Amino acid sequence: MFTDILPPELEEEVARPPRRWGAVLFVLFLLAIILAGGGLLVLARFGRIPTASPFIARTARDGDPDAETLRRRAVQATAALERVRPNGAYIVVDSYRNRLRLYRDGDLVRNAVCSTGTGIVLKDPRNGRQWVFDTPLGERTVERKVKNPVWAKPDWAFVEEGMIPPKDPNERFDGDSLGNYALYIGDGYIIHGTLFKTLLGRRVTHGCIRLGDEDLEFVYRHAPIGSRVFLY
């Protein structure tokens, strides 16, 4: 209706179809996708990713020994391993699961819940001295056994409680904490009892191995001095 009043040069303008904004937006969108994708590809090319491949190792050649040599070596190795294997009573301590197992001639005779070291490091704020509360790994032996043991508290026991260690050695003796029996396995590590029975089965100690009363008495009676203790 307006065309009647429009000048002729504008009539043509109005009659032109509307601009294709949709197509323009689509093209822009495609361009953005291509640019982003290209960017990601470039980034991916820069990146290094863990790539797994089969474990196929080369076998070391030892001069291709004959069957007799191999057999002789195997016998020697078996004998050498047999010589170092424990006999009689020995103790195995699993410091992750907090279990102490007592074996006699390879047979399990006691499986006890214990507590082992936390693995935490304690630092003395005065001088930076550190103590690592680990249950040691490896093989030790029962060096001595004591009934009604008395604990001579080391410095860390005071530092942990926020106290300066006393100068008087008599202030260090504690006749209650170790329980009724103690098996000393070297370097201050002890298999002993505990006042805190509910903490058995957890890693709460300063490196020693704590047992409940009945298990401790059993181990004390059945593991003679010299028994090997394997800690892992």
Add this chain to the structure above:
Amino acid sequence: MEAAIAKRPVVYMVLDPARRVLEVRSRSLVLDRVALEGIEVVTEQPLFSGWPPTLPELPATWTIAQGPGDTDREIIAPAELRPYVSPDQEEEAVPEPTPTAVPTGPAATPTPVPEPPSAYRARLDNGWDLLITDTLPADTLIPRFLAAVHDGWQRLRGLGESKPPAVALAMAKENCQRIHHLMRTGTEILVLPTP
């Protein structure tokens, strides 16, 4: 090889790729046994290219040069220390209204022990890593592509980190945590030959 290690009072490990087993031993006595879900060689490579790594010869004894059992530790320290007061003096200073019972429970809350991680690396003396993990790297395209983009972006920002090739032992999460504390400097791992 094992006879040489077993002469010493140490804990060592024996990796048997054929049986897919990692054993914890001392004096040739098997203390613990961990079943492996997979053994792979993990190398960091670009997305669309790669090369097969050259594995060390077997049998071999690998020694841990630095392990998470040494480094992943919590450190505690009191802010300051007060002078020592004997329990007798303490009792005099603060008289107890009622006699205290012998403690049978957690009188003091023990410091919570952090749970070991389920994936970690130990550096070996041969320049390789031992990767203990409950999940092997993804081998499908999209996760690999996304990981490559992420790593590329990190490297562009100067945060990328190159890791040496690793022998990856995949096992259940609990087993990863169980052997974490054994991965200490000096721990030896005897690797048996593959058939």
